[in-house]
C-alpha cells in the first residue's frame with residue numbers, strides 16, 4: 001500500500017480521492033516494472049543530481065538533490081484553477097470551462113490525451129541505451145532529467161485518464177505501458193516515436209526538434225476548454241523548456257567543437273574533419289534534415305477534419321489562442337496550404353478551420369528557424385564558412401499533401417530515381433550513423449571531462465561547477 005501524499009507529491013487531493021487511489025494502486029506497480037524494463041539501461045542504482053517538482057509554487061517545482069531514479073517522486077501537478085476561466089474558442093466560446101468531460105466529446109478527448117501520453121514513455125524507450133555512451137557526467141545527468149520528466153508527463157496524462165474516463169481510461173493507461181517504440185506488432189502511435197535514437201547527436205536533435213513539437217502541442221492543449229487538461233499541460237510546459245535547452249545547447253556544443261578543430265587544423269573536407277575525431281558539419285546538416293522532416297509529420301495532415309473538430313468543439317486551440325485577434329470561431333477565415341500539382345508545388349487557400357495542423361506547424365517552423373540561426377552564429381563566430389539550412393517543409397514527408405512525393409530540400413519536385421540518387425547527400429546514411437556511433441563507443445565519467453567531439457557547456461546545472469559529480473555510479 002502506498003502512502004500517497006508522501007510518495008506522490010500532488011495538488012489533486014490524492015489523499016482523499018479513493019477512486020483515483022485504487023486506479024493508481026494497480027497502475028503504479030505496472031509503471032515501475034515498465035521503468036525497470038524500458039528506463040535508462042543499468043541506471044537504477046545511480047544517484048543522480050535531479051530536479052524534482054514537489055509543488056506548483058515557484059520554490060517547489062525545482063528542488064535539486066541526489067535521487068535514485070526509481071525513487072524519483074513522480075508527482076501529479078495541475079496549474080491552480082482559475083474559477084473564471086471560459087472556453088475561449090469554437091462553438092462553445094464564452095461558456096464556463098468544463099470541469100468534467102462533456103459526454104459528446106468523450107471519445108475524441110480520450111484519443112487526444114492518449115496520443116499525447118503515448119509519446120512520453122516512447123521517448124524514454126528511444127533513449128534507453130544512450131547513458132552507456134555519454135560524453136560527460138553533465139550530459140548524463142541531463143538525459144536522466146529529461147527521462148524522469150517524460151515519465152512524469154506520462155503520469156500527468158494517466159491521471160486524466162484515471163480521474164475522468166472510468167474503465168476505458170484505466171484500459172488506455174495500461175495500453176500506454178504495453179506499446180513499445182519501434183515494435184512491429186505494438187508500436188507507439190506517432191511515426192517519429194518509432195524511429196531509433198541511436199546516438200547523442202540524434203538525441204540532441206530529437207530534444208531540439210521533437211520536444212519542441214511537444215511544446216507546441218502542449219500549448220494548443222493548454223488552451224483546451226476541458227480545464228483539467230489545460231491545467232495539466234500548463235504545468236508540463238514549465239519542464240519542457242529544459243528539454244529544448246538540452247537539445248539546442250547540445251547541438252551547439254557539437255558544432256562549436258567541430259569548428260574549433262577545423263580552425264586549429266585548417267581543414268574543411270569532411271573526411272579530414274572526421275579523421276580528427278569530430279562530427280563534420282555536413283553530417284550535422286543531414287541529421288538536422290532528418291529530425292526536422294520527421295517532426296513536421298507530427299503535426300498531422302495539412303488539411304484535417306479531425307483538427308477542425310478538435311477546434312470547433314473547444315478541445316484543442318491554436319498556439320497562443322487567447323492572444324490572437326480574431327473571432328476564435330474561424331467560420332469564414334482562410335489559410336494557405338500547399339500541394340504538388342504536376343511537377344510544381346502550388347499554394348492555395350482552404351478554410352482555416354481545416355488547416356489548423358498546418359498553422360501550428362508553421363508557428364513551430366518560425367521558432368525552429370530562430371534556433372537554427374543561433375547554431376549558424378556559432379559557425380560564423382568561429383570563422384568557418386558553412387551554411388546550415390532548414391529544408392523546405394515539403395522535403396521527406398510521410399504525412400499530408402507531400403507524402404509519397406520526392407522533393408528536394410530546396411523544394412524541387414523530382415522523380416523517385418532522381419531523389420534516390422541524392423538521398424545520401426540529404427539524409428544520414430548507414431555510414432554516417434556508423435561513424436557517429438564510432439565516436440561514442442564508451443562513456444566519459446570523470447567529473448569535468450568531456451568527449452573529444454563536444455565542447456563543454458558554458459555553465460553547470462543549478463550553478464554547480466562543470467566538474468561537479470552529477471551522477472554517482474555506486
Ligand code: BYC
Nearest residue numbers: 116119123190191210211214217297298300301304306307
Ligand atoms: N504518425 O487528420 P490527421 C511530445 C494519423 S510530442 C502516425 O492529420 P490529426 C513529446 C492520425 O492519428 C507532442 N500517424 O490527424 C516530444 C489519423 O489517424 P486515424 C505529442 C499519424 O488527428 C518529445 C490520421 O493519421 N502530442 O509531447 O488531425 C518527447 C489522419 O491524420 C501521424 C500530440 O500530438 C503521424 N505523425 O492530427 C516526449 C497532441 N499524424 O484517425 C514528448 C495530440 C497523423 O486515421 N495529438 N497521423 O486513425 C493530436 O492532436 C493529433 O493526433 C495529431 C494528428 C496532431 C498528432
